Each structure stands twice: as structure tokens, then as C-alpha cells.
Amino acid sequence: MKEAKNRPQLKKLLLDESLVVIERVVINDRTEYKEVSDDIRNFLIEQIKGLDVSYYENGKQHFRHGYTYYYIQEKTIIPVILENTMPQNITWN
Numbered sequence: 001m002k003e004a005k006n007r008p009q010l011k012k013l014l015l016d017e018s019l020v021v022i023e024r025v026v027i028n029d030r031t032e033y034k035e036v037s038d039d040i041r042n043f044l045i046e047q048i049k050g051l052d053v054s055y056y057e058n059g060k061q062h063f064r065h066g067y068t069y070y071y072i073q074e075k076t077i078i079p080v081i082l083e084n085t086m087p088q089n090i091t092w093n
Contacts (some may be wrong), residue, residue: 020044024069
């Protein structure tokens with residue numbers, strides 16, 4: 001993923017469906033990260049003039065809208081482990 005140095009480059013990243021937009025949420029002195037919905041993503045694209053491009057670090061482009069912080073990263077593929085043999089501890093009825 002390339003670094004966005006201005007709003008037009010950030011808009012291109014927001015339009016790229018192969019990238020995920022993550023919102024940082026602070027709840028009761030605890031920080032959580034969650035993927036934004038398509039509606040929020042479209043809202044951010046529409047409000048591109050109100051976004052502040054922050055910094056690029058560890059393959060993540062950080063930005064903010066008001067007091068809400070976001071970052072964009074590539075989608076990660078979760079590995080799936082398939083078992084080829086039957087486990088020995090199964091009893092059949």
C-alpha cells in the first residue's frame with residue numbers, strides 16, 4: 001500500500017475495495033479497533049475535505065475526521081487449518 005500525502009491520494013485509498021478502513025474507538029479507558037461499514041466509508045469519501053492525513057506507519061495510513069481516528073490497511077487473509085485425518089477420540093453412536 002502506498003502512503004497518502006494529501007487528500008486526493010487518501011480518497012483513492014478509500015475508494016480501493018481491497019483495503020480496509022479501521023476506526024479507533026475509546027470506551028471506558030479502553031481502546032478498540034473495528035472495521036467501518038460501507039455507509040461510514042462512503043461518508044468519509046464525501047467528507048474528504050474534512051479529513052486530516054496524519055501519518056503512514058507499518059503499512060497503515062492513519063487519518064482523522066474531527067475527533068475520530070482511523071487507519072487504512074490491506075485486508076489480511078486468515079489461515080484456515082484443515083484436518084485430513086479423523087481424530088481418535090470420537091465415538092460414533
